[in-house]
Amino acid sequence: MTTRGQQTVRDLRRASRSTLLRHLYFHGPLSRQELGCATRLSAGSITNVTGDLLADGLIEECGSVESDGKRPRILLRVSPGRAHLIGVDVGETQVRVTLFDLALNELASADRPSADAPDPGRVVRLIAAGLAHVLDAAGVPARSVLGVGIGVPGIVEQGDGADPGADAVVHGQTFGWDAVPLGRLLRARTPLPLHVDNGAKTLGQAEMWFGAGRGCRDAVVALVGSGIGACVVADGRRFRGASSSAGEWGHTKVHVGGRPCRCGSRGCLEAYVGAAALVERWDGTLPGTGDKAGLAALLRAADAGRPDAVALLDEAAELLGASVADLVNLFAPERVVIGGWAGLLLGPRLLPAIQESATRHALAFPRSRTVVALSELGPDAVTLGAATLPLGRFLESGGTGAH
Template identity: 40%
Template sequence: MTGTSRDIRTANRYRVLRQIIASSPVSRQELATVTGLSLATVATLVGELLELGLLTDVGFEDSDGGRPRGLVAVAPSRGALIGVDIAETYVHVEIFDLTLTVLAQAAVVLKPGAKRPEHVVAHVAAGIASVVEQSGTEPGQVLGAGISMPGQVDRATGSVVYAANWGWHEVPLLSLLAEHISYPLHLDNPLHACTVAELWFGAARGSSDAVVVNLGTGVGAGIAIGGTLHRGATNSAGEWGHTTLVLDGRLCHCGNRGCVEAYAGAPGIMQQLRDISPASPLLHPDDQTATILALASALEGGDPVAAQVIRETARYLGAAVADLIQLLNPEVIVLSSWVAAALGTPLLDGVRTAVAARTPARPFAAAEIVLSPISSDPVSLGAATFALEGALAAARQNTRRAVRR
């Protein structure tokens, strides 16, 4: 019971800080209204965050005659957070201040033959060192780094349990990184990172039930229920990309056939292009990024082959999104990641049309389908929030140790 109480307190502290980051400056009264916590609880939690140096008092709000309310805001220079987006084709690293404003970034393209753990670890370590140096951040100011890795990950052990597109099984990623990086490290996957980013700063902000569809090399769906990220029993919730869309369909990297990912991920879109026009100049056989960008450019120019590829992709994706709406009845579905950003409105319009044809009117009307409005890398942004969450949990533990002494 004591452990549960402490966990709830840590979660509430994180909840209050999240709201302050999203709405700074803000009064304690407004925080109580938005979070649903009592004013006394909010005042205590804000006091703890002030003592930790994460917040600062910034004066009082305008008053119409009543007692003026004190305002608090995040102290941006009191720490830094790192977010790492490990994707199938690149490693992207960003460092943020405590308002989650980007201070510096670094990126490297992953070549097809450079996906062994030691290669990825070297790129991540170099990227983190680069952004810390670029931003002029003192190493002691870094509160932690959140690492996003595609596939099934074990947050408790810091291991990649299974990554289908990489051929990784039980890779102790955080232990390998810790040999080169001294900051606290926190592991999760891009589905969860994107969902948190959208809940904090994107299209899902203020929504209770939301789904963030991640369209890249892989495909997945981050799920928020009651405004909170849903992880599932083994942190595997959201592997919707490996649900069956077409019985005995295309072979997927996971070994099954007919998965959503095999039709809506970047390699699946490339296959659609091959099926429609095998000799198309838009096809770059060894470069999925170049192929998707070529399709996007050709689409703007009215190319009929590109238009047909996007129509077919949207038809498959829309059928799979319709299943999500039937199953979860969300308020918003956000199309995120680099493929969605590249193909943009034509893909979105096609998905909406396909969903409308396969979904009952009531849940369809309630579900807004949109592109992610986040202009930066949502995965790095979301990963940084995992580092923030870990830093708050560690601060709570340090406080308890100090009290015992």
Template identity: 55%
Template sequence: MDVRRTTVRDMRRSNRSVILSSIYRDGPLSRHELSARTSLSAASVSNLVSELIEEGVVEEAGSVESEGGRPRVLLRVAPTFRYVVGAEVGETRIRVELFDLAMTVLARADYPIDVPQPAVVVKHVLEGLAAVIAEAGVQPSLVLGLGVGVAGTVDSDAVVHAQTLGWDAVPLGEMLAEGTEIPIHLDNGANMLGQAEMWFGAGRGASDAVIALVGSGVGAALVADGSTYRGTRSSAGEWGHMTIAYGGLRCRCGAEGCLEAYVGAEGVLERYRQAGGSGSAVDEEAAFVELLDAVGTSGVAATIVDDTIGYLAAGFANLVNLVNPERIVLGGWAGLLLGERYLPQLREAVGKHALRQPYAQVSIELCELGRDAVALGAATLPVLRLLRDGGVVPPRSNR
């Protein structure tokens, strides 16, 4: 092997990756701006950009006036160079979406489910993959990959451990790969919400943040110095299973007193029923909305919601004291429903539990990308691979 040739090739790919990532995350950018941002010489930027344009990865996107010279041509990643698919595996629904590289949704498929059994998940994700490709009218060979956000811990072999779902070492990546030639990427759903919000939403510009997902269950993405903190074996971020009450309510994971048992939608509705509350809705999300709507007329509903805000605030305060984030972003369908009505009350309650100095340094915001941001975040997994590889699309045999 020619070590020098390998080193030069790797350096070139690394520089392409730096340029492509800058264009994608911060573009459109001019060649001059790229040189300033990447510290690469103007000649290197010009040569590598020419390569990327010739390969169709990058395209010109208009121009801007420059001081005393010719207008500067702006560059962007070509939206239709390739396509990506993201899937959210929820506890009551599976959503699959197809995007271009500008992350514009071109097709969507939804499948309600009763219980997220692995075989059911695989069936609907693959059905959704085929459906969105057909609806968008794109060639399967132009799909970079399928990213999937799922509850639980996802190890390096795409094996899922989801205690609350009853999943023990489920080889979900392998099961999905058996049904398609499109490369499969898996990660935790809260991490995918976090990645979406950090790239495109309320987390932009923050280097240390927590993106909290509150739905049927509860999780969080911990971002430290711009990167997701995963811990020793990728299980960091299981904030929902932080003990909030010693000897408290039993959680779905089997432990007692977990935060999820008090602020997850399933736990909140169970506490409401135990307190004598009632409603006509059968669907969990509709029942949660019904509970919130009853606050003005039902003392039981008002107490349950007030307690829920208190428990959520205590959970946030623990994060403030423990990891000192500059931003906490609240998302997930139940989190958004609560935050849209009670965000000022939540912020005030966090201040009562957190230490003054780190509380003064944090802002608490709502997700900007809506309740379906997990699928968007999952779709960034194959995009990330493209950026890291400098725009080189690997053969399908090299997943």
């Protein structure tokens, strides 16, 4: 009975630490009184928990504010230099590794091309080399890193053992990854804690925490790159479905029996408006042009008034808008956020037409309550989102995983 009581006390203390640390992280700096009002923890709990967190170096004092003629109130914040996080974006043509401090300020990064068809062994070697590079460049010891978050294209089957990231398996049908044990391959090259998830889902978490989705409980964050994916957020949580594959928006159908898609089916949205498909369909690009250079050339041609380029982008906006309407009708989100490097490249030109198409194709009532907007976090948001995977574990644990 004593053991059970002691465990209950530890659980309550951990929950209090997590509540306070999370609130300081997203809303700080704050005084102890403000923390008490916001978290509804007792004054005694606030004093005890902040004392523990200060002693652990997880939070720090950062100035003061006047207090109605009384003694100034000391402000507290999460200590940005107390620990570090690494985010990895495994794209279809490059791997980006970025080191952040605890406040998600970028300290160092490495971009390495992964070729057109990413080989699992090569990707693992690039990630390992990138990890070594960013730690060395910033002069940061590996022991200060809370974890490595990795965003990948494809479906991620999460492990359920003691080291779930090391058990992660990736199913990437569009680029030939059939049950690749990415976590196990990475574990052989680094002892750092691993967190692996679909890139669109990491983008979604970043947007919901720091970007255009902030403040929403229900949203869809779309990643438009060489391919297309989405993160569905329902009641504040990322929706995964029974197989962790929810959000494969790029493989919904816009033309039954239409263009062949890389997934092996036909008529998928990705086969029409993914960057790779747009570049392939436009005859104004030179053979061998990469997706980013090709899409930029397509936009320049449209800006110059070339009819073929204008028509292709008009069709892309129409199809994207109709597919956004499907999201509106299915999920009734507060916001649909369009991100990804291609989404942000196309967005300034296509967003008004996408919004208009969504309005024409969606049911009027849910559409009137859905904002369709562009990402606010830039083309590297997948990397930032990947870093939020270990950050989320850190906050949930009340900082107990910090070194």
